[in-house]
Amino acid sequence: MENGKVERKDELESILQNFARLANGLIPAFHAIQNSYGYIPKERLPEIARAFNLSQADVYGVLTFYHDFRLEPVGRHVVSVCRAEACQANGSAAVIDHLRRKLGVDFGKTTADGEVTLLPTYCFGNCACGPSVAVDGKLYGRMSAQRLERILRGMGASA
Amino acid sequence: MKVYVPRDFSACALGADEVARAIEREAKRRGIALDVVRNGSRGLYWLEPLVEVERNGERVAYGPVAEEGVEGLFDAEFLEGKEHPVRLGNPEEIPYLRRQKRLVFRRIGKNDPLSLDQYRKEGGFAGLARALTLSPQQIVEEVTKSGLRGRGGAGFPTGIKWKTTLQAVDDQKYIVCNADEGDSGTFSDRMVIEGDPFLLIEGMIIAGLAVGATEGYVYLRSEYPLARQIFEEALERARAGGYLGKDILGSGKSFVLNLFVGAGAYVCGEETSLLESLEGKRGMIRPRPPLPAIHGLWQKPTVVNNVITLASVPVILADGAEAYARLGVGRSKGTLPVQLSGNLRNPGLVEVPFGVTLEELLFEYGGGTASGRPLKAIQIGGPLGPYLPPSLFHVTLDYEELAKVRGIVGHGGIVAFDDTVNLGEMARYAMEFCAEESCGKCTPCRIGSTRGMELMDRILSGKKSPGSIELLVDLCDVMINASLCGLGGMTPFPVLSGLRHFPEDFGYAKEEVEPLLQKM
Known part of the structure; x- marks a missing residue:
């Protein structure tokens, strides 16, 4: 545990070293931090602010403006569903209902066992092949409740 | 011998990566030497994953191909261009593609885009x-x-x-x-x-x-x-x-x-x-x-x-x-890559000169609804674009002509809906989307979208009060004229167009809403 902590600190520091030189490095830095940690650790915000010579309020403001960035860890799996019009026209409501019922959580929430986080997305650009669902970053088109069921079972997340 | 399998986000969402791997695997198993080239998509999305075989400089397309169908393609000797239920012939001769006038998209889908x-x-x-x-x-x-x-x-x-x-x-x-x-x-x-x-x-x-x-x-x-x-x-x-x-x-x-x-x-x-x-x-x-x-x-x-x-x-x-x-009409010159999606049999990318009718795009290219039910409305120009009814499908794709019917070209997206859609619910969704995405800088967008969502909830749940619809139109007026950018300024478009063309979906009669919408 102690070792893990030390290693992590180095990782964030090297990310800051890479991006703080750039005039517009804060957003790429957040992407990089979230890639390594899965989220932006709140307790490290003072350090991030110092590296960019910004106030903590500024850093927090940028962080919370963008839907991509989160201050909490997510579940072991992330399921993102498109909520936009083109997918609605192809029956995404049934897919969304199925997911909410099956997982027992609403958008932005993680199942009690920490397995799955359900996130909304407003368009993957897969509009000609909707409904669209991404599971752990892999996009699936022409989604139906049945197909989704198979995918969820495949990742061992279905009750 | 070359086989082309698109490396395109949508094609991959339909299993193109798995198909490419299966083709390589099966070729190896059968001792056939072939190159799998990852091209872009030609944009005939109902046919994706669309696999093409190149023999003597000529292409033969097959699609849609599933990973499980790859063995069958080899058995049918698709590498020789032979018959198969998903054989489409020369891809360039598919009418959907042949009828287009591709300028920006002239290369896309043909070869390795990174060469x-x-x-x-x-x-x-x-x-x-x-x-x-x-x-x-x-x-x-x-x-x-x-x-x-x-x-x-x-x-x-x-x-x-x-x-x-x-x-x-x-x-x-x-x-x-x-x-x-x-x-x-x-x-x-x-x-x-x-x-x-x-x-x-x-x-x-x-x-x-x-x-x-x-x-x-x-x-x-x-x-x-x-x-x-x-x-x-x-x-x-x-x-x-x-x-x-x-x-x-x-x-x-x-x-x-x-x-x-x-x-x-x-x-x-x-x-x-x-x-x-x-x-x-x-x-x-x-x-x-x-x-x-x-x-x-x-x-x-x-x-x-x-x-x-x-x-x-x-x-x-x-x-x-x-x-x-020379291409296009009026002040709308050149071509527009139109993106057909939603409930259409043949969704995809259609690059054509300005001047084609919406009808041609939706039926001759799009093939009508995928569900087989009547096409009730289209949303044109993105989530901030209006909903248009079939009575306006004779209008041509043209910045000025569309503006005359309160339509917009936007980024060229057209989303089709069959008769199961409720435009009142879509209007509510437009307000919700704006509330979710508003940057918060100006009040009409930041507050207006949330109030609009609440108002739509009341209207749709039947708990509307006598002035609800007047209030909604008034709110839209403020958002259109006082927002700093297009997000707040255009969110009323899907709302008002829904109300104008489909008042029954909001629980109103045409006579009730028409006088209110006259000034808009």
């Missing part, structure tokens, strides 16, 4: 070569003469925008490509970046030469990870090929190009919000004036153009402004 050799072989960099022989004024003049208008949605004449930046005097200017394609029902930017990235790079270099900008950024949305991967690779190759950096092709001119990935904010597709985000800040709208063309990125003169706008430029330079302007 510089292939790009040059198919006419790539011809526009740049010509631009290098012209003065900045001459390039701007050429683009102005072509009649090209911004394809991101605003439809502003590109030549005039460029001229403004060219005339601005400063030590540094920028070209920014808006690749934050957030509109639902649009994917043409994604297809260009994934399917012909050098075309965008070429367009940006030419824009740089035209206005005297030596640095550029592509602001790409984070929802497009494959586009990111392909574009990063394309940038590397273009730099190695001497097309980017200092002294482009020995011309003495420089252009440095960078990729910047957004973080999931729809409003950053608005150019001033995009610039704020690109500077590393919250994507808050900037009031205009000053125009970005004069005070843009880091307050420097900046051209902000959409992907399709910039990707049209090499075509215009290579073929000449006259050839481009």
Whole structure:
């Protein structure tokens, strides 16, 4: 545990070293931090602010403006569903209902066992092949409740 | 022997990667030597994954192909172009594709988009070569003469925008490509970046030469990870090929190009919000004036153009402004890559000259609804575009003609809905989307969208009070006229168009809403 902590600190520091030189490095830095940690650790915000010579309020403001960035860890799996019009026209409501019922959580929430986080997305650009669902970053088109069921079972997340 | 399997985000969402691997596996098992080439998508999305075999320089297409169907294709000797239930023949002869007039998309879907050799072989960099022989004024003049208008949605004449930046005097200017394609029902930017990235790079270099900008950024949305991967690779190759950096092709001119990935904010597709985000800040709208063309990125003169706008430029330079302007109608010149999606049998990318009717697009290309039910409405121009009923499908694709029926071209997306849709619910969704995505800078958008959502909830639940509909129209009026940008200013379009054309979905009779909508 102690070792893990030390290693992590180095990782964030090297990310800051890479991006703080750039005039517009804060957003790429957040992407990089979230890639390594899965989220932006709140307790490290003072350090991030110092590296960019910004106030903590500024850093927090940028962080919370963008839907991509989160201050909490997510579940072991992330399921993102498109909520936009083109997918609605192809029956995404049934897919969304199925997911909410099956997982027992609403958008932005993680199942009690920490397995799955359900996130909304407003368009993957897969509009000609909707409904669209991404599971752990892999996009699936022409989604139906049945197909989704198979995918969820495949990742061992279905009750 | 070559077999082509698209490496396109949508094709991959339908299993193209698995199909490509299965083909390689099966070929190996049978001792057949073949190259699997990952091309872009031709945009015939109901046929994806679309596999093409090349024999003696001729292509034979098969689609849609599933991973499980690959063995059967080998058994049917598809490598010899033989018969099979999903055999489509020469892909270029498929009517959907043959009837189009592809300029921007002329290369997309044919070959490996990351091959510089292939790009040059198919006419790539011809526009740049010509631009290098012209003065900045001459390039701007050429683009102005072509009649090209911004394809991101605003439809502003590109030549005039460029001229403004060219005339601005400063030590540094920028070209920014808006690749934050957030509109639902649009994917043409994604297809260009994934399917012909050098075309965008070429367009940006030419824009740089035209206005005297030596640095550029592509602001790409984070929802497009494959586009990111392909574009990063394309940038590397273009730099190695001497097309980017200092002294482009020995011309003495420089252009440095960078990729910047957004973080999931729809409003950053608005150019001033995009610039704020690109500077590393919250994507808050900037009031205009000053125009970005004069005070843009880091307050420097900046051209902000959409992907399709910039990707049209090499075509215009290579073929000449006259050839481009001959296509289209009225003040809508050239072609538009229309994106058909939603409930259609044949959704996909249709690049055609302006002037085609909506009917032709929806039925002759789109094939009518996928569900087989009646087509009730289309939403045109993205999530902030209006809903139009079939009685308006005779209208032509044309900035001015669409404006006459309160329609917009937007970024060229058309989403079709069958008769199961309720326009009242879609109007509520439009307000919810605006509330979710508002940057918060101006009150009409920030507060108006939330109040609009609550009001729609009351109207739809039947708990409406006598003045509910007047209030909704009044709120829309305020949002349209007092919002700082298109997000708040256009969210009322889907709401009011729904109310105008489908009042029954809101629980009202036509006579009740018509007088209210007259002033709108």
